[in-house]
Amino acid sequence: MDSGFCYIKPLRNSLDDFPILSSKRCRENHYKNIETTILVDLNILAEMSRVIENKVAYHTSYLALLVKSLNELEYIFLSSGLALMEANEEYKIKMHKNFNLFLTKYLPRFYDAHNTVDDVAELKNSQNFTNLNSQEKFHYVIPYLSLLKINFINKQFKELPSFARFKKYITYMAFEANNISALETEIANSLFSIIQLLRTITHN
Incomplete structure (x- = not known):
């Protein structure tokens, strides 16, 4: 596979405009040397971990439907790397271990991809944006830009x-x-409001 990263812009005209993730689409990508990968978020990793630790029954978890859907797809990969980067070191190691155990038990076809990186220590939590490679910068540029802009506005237009x-x-x-992220928008709204409230309290 080519070492490229395709960023899908999450802004669409309507819900009907979303592409369907199907075996046909994954197969077509495969024959074009495009790897189709699902990025598993931290909530799903945590639920997988709870299932493995018998804190949640598999059949009553929301993972059963996900597993069924994934097992029906071909030419597709799972990646937990970005989610693991959100976790602290101790939690990350546990999540990584339980993720692999979950795959072994429920998604054995996904257990060992050809480009697997098994060294969880390589997933650093804190990095300077300028030190990221071009693909990583492309992925993080909107959150990074959003937070920079929030701080700039707070400083310049206080x-x-x-x-x-x-x-x-x-x-x-x-x-x-040309991109509005829901998460960073909520951060901006909360931060501007809190600062306004603190100033009001201080002046009173």
Whole structure:
């Protein structure tokens, strides 16, 4: 497979516009030398871990449907790397171990991909953006840009009310960055509001 990273922009005109993840699509990608990979988030990893540790029954967890769907697909891979980067060191090691145990038991076809990296220690939690490779920068650029813009607006326009600062943020992300992330938007809204509240309390 080529070492490329395809970033799918999550902004679409309607729910009907989403591509369908099907065996046909994965197979077509495979024959074009495109690897189709599902990035497993930390919530799913945590649920897998709970199942392995018998804290949750597999058949009553939401994973049963996911496993059924994945086992019906071909030419597809699972990756937990980005999710593991969100966890602290101790939690990361446990999640990685239980992820592999879950795959062995419920998704054996996914257990050992040709490009597997088994050294969980390589997944660093903290890195400087400038030290990331081009593919990693492409993935993290919107969250990174969003947080930079939030801090810039707070510093440069601290006299503006919270709504005006929030409007500046949304305007920039919509018309300059051309991408509005729900998570960072919520962070901006909360941060601007909290700072406004603290200033009000301080002045009173």
